[in-house]
Structures are given as structure tokens and as C-alpha cells.
Amino acid sequence: xxxxxxxxxxxxxxxxxNGVKFGIYKNGTFQERLFPFDAIPRVITAGxxxxxxxxxxxRVRALNLFLKDVYGEKRxxxxxxxxxxxxxxxxGYLAPCxxxxxxxxxxxxxxxxxxxxxxxGTWYVLEDxxxxxxxxxxxxxxxxxxxxxxxxxxxxxxVMDNRGYGDLLRRTMDSVNTGGINVVFTxxxxxxxxxxxxxxxxxxGAVLAESGDLYVRDDVLYYKGTHEDCRVxxxxxxxxxxxxxxxxxxxxxxxxxxxxxxxYRAGNVAVLNAFGNGAADDKGIYYFVPxxxxxxxxxxAILHNAPTYLPFYEKDRKYVLDHLDTLVIKDVAEAGxxxxxxxxxxxxxxxxxxxxxxxxxxxxxxxxxxxxFEDLPIMEGxxxxxxxxxxxxxxxxxxxxxxxxxSGLTRFSRNPDxxxxxxxxxxxxxxxxxxxx
Amino acid sequence: xxxxxxxSYDIALDFDRPVTAHSFVLRCLPADxxxxxxxxxxxxxxxxxxxxxxxxxxxxxxxxxxxDAPHRQFHYRAAGQVLRDDGARQPEPDRRxxxxxxPCTAPSAALRDAAAALELPADARAKAWALLEAVxxxxxYTPGVTGVDTTAARAFAMGQGVCQDYAxxxxxxxxxxxxxxxxxxxxxxxxxxxxxxCEVWLDGIWTGIDPTQARWADEGYxxxxxxxxxxxxxxxxxxxxxxxxxxxxxxxxxxxx
Numbered sequence: 001x002x003x004x005x006x007x008x009x010x011x012x013x014x015x016x017x018n019g020v021k022f023g024i025y026k027n028g029t030f031q032e033r034l035f036p037f038d039a040i041p042r043v044i045t046a047g048x049x050x051x052x053x054x055x056x057x058x059r060v061r062a063l064n065l066f067l068k069d070v071y072g073e074k075r076x077x078x079x080x081x082x083x084x085x086x087x088x089x090x091x092g093y094l095a096p097c098x099x100x101x102x103x104x105x106x107x108x109x110x111x112x113x114x115x116x117x118x119x120x121g122t123w124y125v126l127e128d129x130x131x132x133x134x135x136x137x138x139x140x141x142x143x144x145x146x147x148x149x150x151x152x153x154x155x156x157x158x159v160m161d162n163r164g165y166g167d168l169l170r171r172t173m174d175s176v177n178t179g180g181i182n183v184v185f186t187x188x189x190x191x192x193x194x195x196x197x198x199x200x201x202x203x204x205g206a207v208l209a210e211s212g213d214l215y216v217r218d219d220v221l222y223y224k225g226t227h228e229d230c231r232v233x234x235x236x237x238x239x240x241x242x243x244x245x246x247x248x249x250x251x252x253x254x255x256x257x258x259x260x261x262x263x264y265r266a267g268n269v270a271v272l273n274a275f276g277n278g279a280a281d282d283k284g285i286y287y288f289v290p291x292x293x294x295x296x297x298x299x300x301a302i303l304h305n306a307p308t309y310l311p312f313y314e315k316d317r318k319y320v321l322d323h324l325d326t327l328v329i330k331d332v333a334e335a336g337x338x339x340x341x342x343x344x345x346x347x348x349x350x351x352x353x354x355x356x357x358x359x360x361x362x363x364x365x366x367x368x369x370x371x372x373f374e375d376l377p378i379m380e381g382x383x384x385x386x387x388x389x390x391x392x393x394x395x396x397x398x399x400x401x402x403x404x405x406x407s408g409l410t411r412f413s414r415n416p417d418x419x420x421x422x423x424x425x426x427x428x429x430x431x432x433x434x435x436x437x
Numbered sequence: 438x439x440x441x442x443x444x445s446y447d448i449a450l451d452f453d454r455p456v457t458a459h460s461f462v463l464r465c466l467p468a469d470x471x472x473x474x475x476x477x478x479x480x481x482x483x484x485x486x487x488x489x490x491x492x493x494x495x496x497x498x499x500x501x502x503x504x505d506a507p508h509r510q511f512h513y514r515a516a517g518q519v520l521r522d523d524g525a526r527q528p529e530p531d532r533r534x535x536x537x538x539x540p541c542t543a544p545s546a547a548l549r550d551a552a553a554a555l556e557l558p559a560d561a562r563a564k565a566w567a568l569l570e571a572v573x574x575x576x577x578y579t580p581g582v583t584g585v586d587t588t589a590a591r592a593f594a595m596g597q598g599v600c601q602d603y604a605x606x607x608x609x610x611x612x613x614x615x616x617x618x619x620x621x622x623x624x625x626x627x628x629x630x631x632x633x634x635c636e637v638w639l640d641g642i643w644t645g646i647d648p649t650q651a652r653w654a655d656e657g658y659x660x661x662x663x664x665x666x667x668x669x670x671x672x673x674x675x676x677x678x679x680x681x682x683x684x685x686x687x688x689x690x691x692x693x694x
Contacts, residue, residue: 071494077533088537095534095669098494216460217503219489247462247674258460258676262501265491 001040005379007149008039014145019195020138030190036428037142038378042389042410049160049434052115052123052393053404055302058293060111060395061402063128063280065296067107070279071097081295082288083312089363090285091333092131092278094241096248100265100275104176104399107274110136110169110236111395115303116373124306124371126390128286130277132238135409135429136394137196140165140203142431143407158436162407166203168396173204173234175398176270180233182206183223185214187239187255197238206236216259219266234270235260241275283332283366284310307369311362320358320367324351327367329358342370376430378412387412391432406434439522440656441476441694444624446515446631448673449686455507456679463488463500464662464672465515467623470496471526471643473660478517484508497662497670504677511675518694521656528641535612535619535638539665542609545590551575552613565616565637565646572607572648585667600633601667603648607635608666620666621645626657626691631672636663659691 012034021032044052069076070087077084087093112133114126143162147154173182184206186197201208213224214232221232237244243253248261263269279285287308290301309316309327320327324343331339346354358365375386389412394405410430446465466478480500482488488502504511538544544552555571557564579597589609592602604620611618617638625632625647634647634654645654662670 074533084533085537088534095495095539095665096493098534100494215458215503218487219491219501246676247460251674251676259462259501259503262462262489262491262499265493266489 001153003150004039004041004146004153007146008037008379011039011142011145011149012037015142018141019198020141021195035138036414037138038412038428038430039146040377040379040384041431041433042376042391043433043435046435046437049406051302053406055123056113056393056395056404057402058297058299058302059113059125059128059289060108060397062289062292062296063111063130064105064107064397064402066292067130067274067277067280068101068105069296071100071276076292076295079295081291082285085363086282086284086288086312087279090279090282092276092280092282094249094276094278096261097274097276102176102264102274103178103267103270106176106397106399108277108280109172109176109272109274109397111397112136113393113395114390115393116306116371116390119372119374123303124373125286125289125303126306127283128281128289129392130281131273132240133392133394134193134196134238135392135411136165136169136405137199137203138429139407139409139431141199142429146431157433160406160434160436162405162432162434165394165405165407166200166205168403168405169200169236170204170206172396172398173206173236173270173272175400176272177233178268178270180221180231180269181223182234182236183209183214183232185209185211185235185237185239185257187211187243191238193238200236204236211255211257214257214260216257216263219259219262219268221257221260221263221269232269234272236272241278244271244275283330284312284363287366306371309367311358311365311367316367317358317362321355324354324367326370328370329354330366330368332364332366344370376410376412378428378430385416387414387416388418389413389430408432438656439520439524442519442521442626442657442659442691443694444515444517444519444659444689444691446624446689447687448513450511450675451684451686452509452679452681453684454679454681455509456677456681457505457507459504459508459511459675459677461502461504461511461673461675463513464497464622464670465513466498466500467517467519467659467661468492468496468498470660470663471529472521472523472656474520474522476518476520478515478519480513480515483510483512493670495662495664495669497664507679519659521659523656526642529638529643531617531638531641532619533617535617535665536615537665538609538612540588540668541586541605541666542589542612544609544613545593548590548593548606548609549613551593552610555610555614557614561616561637562639562644564614565611565639565644568607568610568614568616569646569648569651571610572603573651576603576606576648578603578649585671589666600649604633604635605666607646607648611635611637619643619663620670621654621658621660621663622667622670622672623661624659624689624691625650625654626693628688628690630687631661631689632658633667634658657691
């Protein structure tokens, strides 16, 4: 481990040379930032991973079944397990997806589940990301560089190899591919995760494509090749739903593929992840995930949610209003660490204003107990300090099976007082080691 | 009384300079719905490119295609015969989605206040009619002040608009007042432009109501598309390359056979 720490600067330099950056828009201009890497890995024991991976697979299976149900039969709504308005009022629910069954019946092929570990050792799920979760490439490339800098470290620790992610992703694409090539579709180099798009295309052997490279004819998606155009059977797209097809969604989108929806509706191309997945990863829907596990799988959820209250329910509303100063309030429409308010940091007036807003729009918020989650050591210069960190685990679902990748992106806050670890808010990352025994 | 209606629907899109890579989705052929049987329906395109047919999740028919070659015009014509008979309709299921706001019908504070201030009868049919009267009192029919993306909130604030705006305002109010209501576009008996109206789920029947004309939408109306609002079922959407201005001319005719 000491050997890795000694090499941290070198690894960061290598990451920069490889273009491991993320972009953010600040004051209206695009800026690229390095994503600082901390060499001390998060270590997950084999026993811990056994439980975690089972829980992750279970959760993602239930979420996929929920999406299939919501855009199909709607049994869970009819049975009142999930109130229908949490679906129909959700900005992530897309009516044009009604009645469409994607190839293989899979909606969320690549799921990014955000967890934290409480000081008591219990893992809690904070968020499900089922649209276009990013971040798998960071621990993947960091591991490659670490192994190169310090091969001994990996000889002396039984760390499960995470370098199979590319294969796992390719198998996932292949399993739903309807005939034709695989492409990774990127909005282009001014996107926060462009490095990742290019890297994953390389790792999976898929073609990296932008909107000008693809078109739809006769309900089939084609890639404009140098010699001849070829059919696309699976598109791993890294563009949000609303920009993907100007003839179905946002009409002004210039980065989409006109009539992609027609090719998808006809069953002629698999779209990873499917359109409309936002109906299942809304912060309001999160509350219901353990109920979905019970409803669809007849099992108790292995992974816990953070204790969550829905002001939508009168009983919860009362609790939330009475304990606002100790809870964390999340606006269900926001993402990326925005719209998260800690009651303890609000002034008296702000708390009163918050109470009024919750009373006026109870469906818009969830409230959670603040979890005192584990600190992880990071190096700040030569000093070891403790910082809050979370884990984004990646779960891949193909036509036949759902698998949790034995690694993940550990993000930490660089600010000692902050619980928010999103890279768009200035955090750094670590490799995540899963031990094999 | 059943009626057999003959329809024709002509659209001319003219561009002031050539365009290419023109992809389109049309919803310009009627589908079978309870109370409506399509006896015949044909679509001709000029340029005569091939098109595929699909259905969306609301049961609407889509015609999908692409014109690659440079062109200055896209003309299409739908024509056929429809049998309308609302006499023997069986109860249909509610679709709960039509009880909730949608992109163009999200209520503003003003719409909420207006809905709350209405004194409505308890009977659903009487309520549906009272809402139509309320929309008629508030709105003034004014072409040219609203566009295809005007929301109910905006049209209500202006107090003006065309059939699409009347329908959106009606839907926003109806849903606030607890009715299941949906947007319809299609062709009413007569000549001129296509039309938009609403359907309300009354005693298990999706019943047509026309806020613009202040009448029930009876067997003289041919349904082409339904949805939560205009954005779910536009009769034409297209994108193309080329910085051209386009001019659209519409002419439709519906008459009894």
C-alpha cells in the first residue's frame, strides 16, 4: 500500500496524459478538470462483497421488472404498491415509451447504484442511476496504472481483477443486439464524460459514433461506414433521452438521431439504457424499491435504503416538518448533488420557507435521516486525513443474467465538512478493491 | 345514428430552398377506435418515398420515412372512408395517465385558482359540460397569437388561442377537477383545417367534447390521434438539413357518403 501511495503523483500524471478528465460548465463556459485520484483504495472484503453483490443484483432485477411493468401492464400501480402519481407525474416517465418491450426485456443494462457504508458497517443505498450512469472507466484505468506502477502490491493482496469490465459490457451489448454492430454513441468531446465514451468503445470493441455518423431508414439504424453503411444492432448511448430523437422528444435537439425511436419501437435496435428509465430512478420512486423487491421477487430486500420519509404521506409529512433541522431534504427533480439541503445548515427563516414549500408541493421532496457514514483515509500532501466517501457500484443486465462488477467508483469529498461527493462538486476518486478471499 | 364519412386531407410543405435528409413522422391516417371503423384509408407521398407503419402506445397509427434527395416540396394526401357509430359502444377502461398533467397541460397557479373557483355539478357529464362553458367564457378564438408549443398555462393567461389551445386549457381544468380527459386531433365534418378537441371518460365511454365549437364531438368527427396533449400525437413532425423557411398549406374535407 505504501508503495502505491509513493506512486500517487505519477499515477495522477498518467491519468492526465490519458485524458482522464471530466468537464463542467461554470459561469457559462466549458472547463475540463482533472479528476484527482487518491492511491489508497477502498477495500471490500470477500464476505462483504458476497452480500453486496447479491443485494445489488436483486435490486436491479426488481428495478428492471418495475420498468417493464410501468410501460406495460401496470400491475404494481393497479395493486396500489406504488401510487400511480409517483410515476405519471415524474419527469422521467416518458409516455412515448408506453407499450414498448425492448430487446431481451431489459431496460436498465448498465445501472450505477450509489451506496454508503454506515459507521456500524451497514451498507445503505442512496440512489439508483438507471439512465446513463458514468464512472466505470475511472477505477478501470486507475487499476491498470496502479498495476503498472506497483505490481508487487497486487502480488501481495488478493484483489479481484476488475479489468474484465469491457468484456462484461460487450457481452451485455451482444446479448441484446438485434443483428449488426455495437456502437457507443457520444454527444462529442464537449461532454463531461467524453474520455469515458472513447475508453469504453475501445474496451468493448464497439464503434464510437456521433450523431452525424448514424441515421435511420426503414426503421433500421445504420452507421455510415467508409465503404458501406452497416446495420447497428445495439447502441450504448451516452446522451440523455430528451436529446436522442428530435421527432419524438426535444424537437430542437441537434445531437440526436431522427427516428431512432421508430427503429427501437420496431425492435430493430437495442438501446442501452432504454428510454424512459427515469421513471424508476426518481428520488421519489427510490422510497418504493424495497417494496418492488418484495412485489416482483417475493424476497426481502438485502440492501437497505437510507431511512426515508415521503412528505406525500401525511404521517411522514408530520415527522418531516417536526424534524426538519436534522434531516436531509432532496428535491426529486434534481441530480448531480444539486437540490440537496441539510436541515442542520439552514437558518430559521430558511427552515420556515422550506416547511412552506414542502406543504405546498409535498410530492416534490423526500427527506432522509443523515447517515453518519464511514470516513476513508485519503492523502493530502504527505498527511493522511479522513474524508466522507461513497461507492458507485455497477450492475450489468443482459438478456439472460444480471451481474455486479467486482469493483466500483469510490468518490470522496475533498472538503472535510461536506457529505457531497459528486465529481461535478469537486471531489476525487479512489480505486475499489474487492478481495477474492 | 351511424354515419359513413368520406375524408381527404392534403398537406403541402413548401421550402424556399432545397432541403435534404428529411425525416418525418406522420399521424395522418385514422385508426380503429371504439365507435370508429376505418373502411378504407390510403396515403400518397410526393416525393414518392417508401414509408413504414407503426402504432404508438396510445394506439395511433404512425407513418415514418425519410427523403434523402434535395427537394423543395413535400406534399402528402390521406383519403378514405370511416364508419362512425357511437350508438352501440361498450364500456372502455379508463387510462389513469389521462388524469395527470402533461407537458402542455401542467397547471399554473391561475389555472388552479380558476378550477377551485368553479362551482361544478356532481354529475360527471354535467361537470364536463360546465367546464366547456367555463373555457368558452374565458377564451376568445384568435388565430395567430399562439403556436404549436403554447402551453395551457400560457393560453389561459392570454385568454386567446385556437382549437389546440382551447383543448389544452380544457384538459388542464378537467384534470384538476378530477376527470380523466385526453387530447384528440382529427377532422370534423366540413372543409378547411384539421381540428383538435377532447375526450372525457364518462360512464366508461371516452366521450368527445369540442371546447372550441362548444358542442359534443359526435359522429361527424373523425379521430386521427389521441394523447395527453398535442405533443403525444402531432399529425406531422419533421427535421431536415438546409436553412430553408417552410410554408405549410392544409386542406381537408369531410362529407357524408
